[in-house]
Amino acid sequence: MVEKIFNALKQEFSYLGLGDSVLRPYAESLGACGFVTDDNLNDVVSKQKSSLEAIQKANDKRAADAMKTAEEKAEAKRKAAEEAEAKKAEEAEAKKAEEAARKAEEEKAKKAAEEKAVENKEDTPEWFKAYQTAQEEKFKEALEKNKALEDSLKSLQDENAKFKTEQDAAKRNSFIASEAKRLGVPEWRSKEGFSISTDMDEKAITEYLSQVANNVKANMLPEEKMGFPKFDGKATKEEIDKIADNLLK
Numbered sequence: 001m002v003e004k005i006f007n008a009l010k011q012e013f014s015y016l017g018l019g020d021s022v023l024r025p026y027a028e029s030l031g032a033c034g035f036v037t038d039d040n041l042n043d044v045v046s047k048q049k050s051s052l053e054a055i056q057k058a059n060d061k062r063a064a065d066a067m068k069t070a071e072e073k074a075e076a077k078r079k080a081a082e083e084a085e086a087k088k089a090e091e092a093e094a095k096k097a098e099e100a101a102r103k104a105e106e107e108k109a110k111k112a113a114e115e116k117a118v119e120n121k122e123d124t125p126e127w128f129k130a131y132q133t134a135q136e137e138k139f140k141e142a143l144e145k146n147k148a149l150e151d152s153l154k155s156l157q158d159e160n161a162k163f164k165t166e167q168d169a170a171k172r173n174s175f176i177a178s179e180a181k182r183l184g185v186p187e188w189r190s191k192e193g194f195s196i197s198t199d200m201d202e203k204a205i206t207e208y209l210s211q212v213a214n215n216v217k218a219n220m221l222p223e224e225k226m227g228f229p230k231f232d233g234k235a236t237k238e239e240i241d242k243i244a245d246n247l248l249k
Contacts, residue, residue, distance in 0.1 A: 002031035016056040
């Protein structure tokens with residue numbers, strides 16, 4: 001009988017554009033009441049018009065509110081990105097000017113030193129010139145060795161940082177998957193992905209996944225009086241974030 005009710009609802013109210021995920025639980029709710037028969041099927045179905053139209057209106061309002069909120073959030077993100085870019089450009093220009101001034105001072109000092117060296121060259125003994133050249137070579141060699149050590153150390157530090165980041169990410173993803181399973185989040189819902197920011201700790205993740213699990217369970221339960229899935233008319237944070245991200249692409 002549930003299948004008959006479902007097909008009748010689908011045919012009678014096709015103009016509302018309600019999907020199977022709404023109509024089938026609704027049909028199951030009517031079938032569970034036990035009063036629908038082949039004789040009164042058409043009459044019962046026709047009397048569901050107001051209830052189904054209410055669901056359709058709730059869906060439309062929910063989608064419209066989500067879109068509006070997402071657009072506002074996307075606009076705020078755009079403005080923040082533009083301001084950050086402008087600040088970055090301003091800092092780059094300031095750094096460029098500072099670097100140019102520093103190089104000019106270095107060139108000036110270098111030129112003055114060269115002129116001074118030329119003046120004193122004739123007065124410098126040959127043995128001291130040889131000593132200076134040897135010291136300069138030693139200093140240059142020491143600098144090259146130090147540079148090689150610094151490069152090697154930086155490479156090791158980068159590799160360690162990368163390994164730690166990957167290890168932390170794997171541990172975090174494992175925790176999310178195990179928590180979702182423990183809290184009863186369906187596999188199909190887990191595959192859709194979660195809006196979990198990088199600054200959320202394990203407690204915040206557990207609270208978020210608990211809310212996801214509760215929302216899934218709530219949407220699968222019939223309304224006590226009307227006999228159809230519950231709708232609160234509000235978009236979730238996850239839905240708003242997904243729409244905002246799509247608008248920014």
